[in-house]
Amino acid sequence: MSETNRQWILRARPQGHMRVEDFELKNVPAPTGAVGAGEIRIRNVAFLCAPTMRNWMDPPGNSFYPSVPLGEVMLAPAVGRVVASGDPEYPVGTRVYTISSWQDYASIPTGAGLPLHALPEGLSFLEGIGRYGLNPLTAYFGLLDVGQPRAGETLVVSGAAGSTGSTAAQIGKIKGLRVIGIAGGAAKCAWLRDECGLDATVDYKAEPVEERLAALCPDGIDVFYDNVGGEILQAAVNNMAPFGRIVLCGQIASYDEGRQPEGPRNMMRLIYGSIRMQGFLCGNYADRFDEAVTDLKAWTAAGRIAYREDLHHGFENLPAVFATLFSGANQGTLLVQVADEAEARE
Ligand SMILES: NC(=O)c1ccc[n+]([C@@H]2O[C@H](COP(=O)([O-])OP(=O)(O)OC[C@H]3O[C@@H](n4cnc5c(N)ncnc54)[C@H](OP(=O)(O)O)[C@@H]3O)[C@@H](O)[C@H]2O)c1
Structure with missing residues (x-):
């Protein structure tokens, strides 16, 4: 010692x-x-x-x-x-x-x-x-409980190649959704497609996010799992499908800006689309952690989560x-x- x-x-x-x-x-x-x-x-x-x-x-x-x-x-x-x-x-x-x-x-x-x-x-x-720590548990409850995803829907995840984002995206695939990940750089995007099995990716450092989301989601985004905030959240808001759900997990784009993060512009878009936007904390689910660990272990054992x-x-x-x-x-x-x-x- x-x-x-x-x-x-x-x-x-x-x-x-x-x-x-x-x-x-x-x-x-x-x-x-x-x-x-x-x-x-x-x-x-x-x-x-x-x-x-x-x-x-x-x-x-x-x-x-x-x-x-x-x-x-x-x-x-x-x-x-x-x-x-x-x-x-x-x-x-x-x-x-x-x-x-x-x-x-x-x-x-x-x-x-x-x-x-x-x-x-x-x-x-x-x-x-x-x-099986904080980030995968966050992804599990944020996507499944807050996002309420349904098979066949379109899920977009920002910060998708990160710890929380990659778990949320892959749980989306396991649940039968079409999943698009937003990440920075070609290598991270390739990992998401090749190893995590995502359907498509947007490299926010090289591509216009709002236009790419519009092209990839012609019927709109049903669930947006947001780790980033800022302009990426705005791009998703502008592409949400009616009755879509926005899961506010994090706002990393603004953590070192020295001021409070700004919300998206044009909240009328959420009213007209009947869209729900909800924040959450992983700790809200502390009494259900065992349930998440059981599922995550089973998916890992089955080779379904990179x-x-x-x-x-x-x-x-x-x-x-x-x-x-x-x-x-x-x-x-x-x-x-x-x-x-x-x-x-x-
Ligand atoms: N609500 C909760 O209870 C809860 C719990 C845990 C985590 N979180 C949140 O979840 C998010 C992800 O956390 P994590 O621990 O899993 O980290 P992570 O995603 O593994 O790592 C952070 C990633 O964020 C991206 N990033 C950094 N600055 C950015 C910017 N300005 N714009 C866009 N992307 C940026 C980078 O990926 P790229 O290379 O793709 O840019 C970086 O690799 C954070 O916002 C965190 O606060 C919330």
Whole structure:
């Protein structure tokens, strides 16, 4: 066990794209001894780089979770092992998923309403945060519960080659929809068509999205699963079919713009089309996670879900790896493993 607690401290609020220099790497003594009642201490094993963390780096006001104060350790979703416990529900040794922080050891209040659950038996740490973690669960409930897809309909997914988007798109195929993915670059689009079995793709970096969607969806889009927002959401709004559903999962295009994301123009289009637009949080479905994991496991075993994990190692790389979400350099679920291999796959 390390006697040092490495920490990444938020030193400056990023302006635009996040930079590694916005963070400072510190070494402090590892915490020891007991924790108070209603608290656990975990040793982090792997971190998920979640785009919404960029919102937590901003000043207070535009985020579901609190803004991280300057000089404090950066918050982050993680899996870890309980090393000291003041809550009998999470005894020492329990493997948990929670909103932790970029440090080796983190204290987590168990009754504060933060996401916190023990990893299901049979899932390794990496599976619990990756293949069957937050992003695939989000895709599952966002598409099936919010999107209400029906076989034969047309589904369009933005951010389609990413962790959440690629799962949503492939669940759409499994459910018998015609699926079109929007992604940046020829390689990501080819992966979506060749490996994920999508019917068509739009490379938003090289093609006019609204015109391409109009050509590919002559009868309109029935379900739009949106990870991006901005002009891509606008292009979809302008191409929705009557009684279509827009699933607002994320707005990554605006996370580093330093202002609140704008909504689509011409909301009359939604009224005339009787279109439903709904946001959601994965956490709304916490009591149904087992159902999603069961289905995702079965589809994976049947070879029906292609999955890409962009796994990095080394605590010191956290900010640099996180930044790749915004350049599009990440190739799938972006994880940073900080424990040794045997434990991470345990
Ligand atoms: N509602 C919820 O509970 C919930 C839970 C989890 C995630 N989310 C949201 O789901 C979305 C995807 O998250 P993820 O973790 O799966 O990340 P991801 O899609 O694996 O990675 C992010 C991708 O976003 C694309 N991107 C970045 N900047 C962009 C821009 N300006 N315009 C268009 N595309 C851009 C890039 O792909 P390209 O190379 O294709 O540009 C990048 O690879 C995010 O918006 C996130 O906030 C929501």
